[in-house]
Amino acid sequence: MSTLYPLKFTPILKDKIWGGSKLNKLFNKPSDTGKLGESWELSGYNGDVSVVNNGNLAGKSLKELIEKHKGDLVGNQVYERFGDVFPLLFKLIDANDNLSIQVHPGDEVAMERHNSFGKTEMWYIMDAEPDGELIIGFKKDCTKEAYLKALEGGDLEGLLQSIKVTKGDVLFIPAGLVHAIGKGVVLAEIQQTSDLTYRIYDYKRLDDKGKERDLHTLEALDVIDFSASSDPKTVYTRNINELATLVSCEYFTTNIIRFNEQFNRCYGKVDSFVVYMCMEGSFDIISNGSKTSVTKGETVLIPANVHEVELKPQEEVTLLEVYVS
Numbered sequence: 001m002s003t004l005y006p007l008k009f010t011p012i013l014k015d016k017i018w019g020g021s022k023l024n025k026l027f028n029k030p031s032d033t034g035k036l037g038e039s040w041e042l043s044g045y046n047g048d049v050s051v052v053n054n055g056n057l058a059g060k061s062l063k064e065l066i067e068k069h070k071g072d073l074v075g076n077q078v079y080e081r082f083g084d085v086f087p088l089l090f091k092l093i094d095a096n097d098n099l100s101i102q103v104h105p106g107d108e109v110a111m112e113r114h115n116s117f118g119k120t121e122m123w124y125i126m127d128a129e130p131d132g133e134l135i136i137g138f139k140k141d142c143t144k145e146a147y148l149k150a151l152e153g154g155d156l157e158g159l160l161q162s163i164k165v166t167k168g169d170v171l172f173i174p175a176g177l178v179h180a181i182g183k184g185v186v187l188a189e190i191q192q193t194s195d196l197t198y199r200i201y202d203y204k205r206l207d208d209k210g211k212e213r214d215l216h217t218l219e220a221l222d223v224i225d226f227s228a229s230s231d232p233k234t235v236y237t238r239n240i241n242e243l244a245t246l247v248s249c250e251y252f253t254t255n256i257i258r259f260n261e262q263f264n265r266c267y268g269k270v271d272s273f274v275v276y277m278c279m280e281g282s283f284d285i286i287s288n289g290s291k292t293s294v295t296k297g298e299t300v301l302i303p304a305n306v307h308e309v310e311l312k313p314q315e316e317v318t319l320l321e322v323y324v325s
Helices: 022-027 062-069 076-082 107-114 144-153 217-221
Strands: 012-020 036-042 088-095 101-103 121-128 133-138 160-164 170-173 179-181 185-192 198-201 242-248 253-259 263-266 274-280 282-287 290-295 299-302 308-313 317-323
Touching (some): 012 088, 022 088, 022 121, 022 185, 088 274, 121 274, 133 170, 185 274, 253 308, 282 317, 308 317
Antiparallel strands (some): 036 088, 088 185, 101 198, 121 185, 133 160, 133 179, 242 253, 253 317, 274 299, 274 317, 282 290
16 A cells, blocks of 8 residues: 555644734634734745644655655656645635735746745635725736835825625735735635745834834836736635636646535546645545545645545535646
8 A cells, every 4th residue: 555645734833913813713723822824734845844743654744755755745747847846835824914015926037036936826715804805906007107106105005906805705816916915814825835925015014123024115016917907706616516616827726625425536637746725614535445534724635646535524515626737
């Protein structure tokens, strides 16, 4: 039998100036600070590499596993593209206060300036207060000159599109799209492996040392998409015991599965690892005779050489399924 099986990891928890207590209350992520902003559920990012916490491989890092198992773990085509680098990063985020208005560079600029991947991402809204909002792009086509004038005059928000969000909303955030998570929103984020953020406005907020956080006005100028943003929410079907595709881009495909009866998946043709992020409910993964239990707020890596799984719900489940396109 293969030494690989569905893998769970110890979350990497990050306090943030805008963080809160919902990741602890909703998903039992340990925190006693009240400032927990991010739970990095699965990461190969330098200095923040996830460690297995279940089964015989407990204590092994994701990096160690890729170096040893290569394509068996991540898929042959993934290993050929990325080598020992895990290409995606999975997070849960609690915005107890507004996050900065920001933008991420694409691959070309990120590699040239920072020797890094760019940052294209998507969000699934897990919880939102009634007034929970996101900022997504510009209301209408803008110029650099108009943007800089608004930024200098403190009226940047007047140019940007604010939208109300509710649980289950999905948004795709390509590199170059100006965006911000608003107060009262909890979401799952799936992104390229990168921590590159150009902060363009931060409400004159002070950090724990009483200083305003750095802005990246000049760096951001030539990566921002200044065109008007249309309705940014992804439209998808929400039928029970069916799969629907939320995002399919050059970096990842994300599907959503809602099920209340056994749901079987076959990954023989995918040639990629598969990651499950459980948004609601609890279920068991049955593969190669083993059982892995998963509950709301947990993330699991299905190795590429595990080709078939049975998903057995304990209650109605909402599951994000992600793999490299």
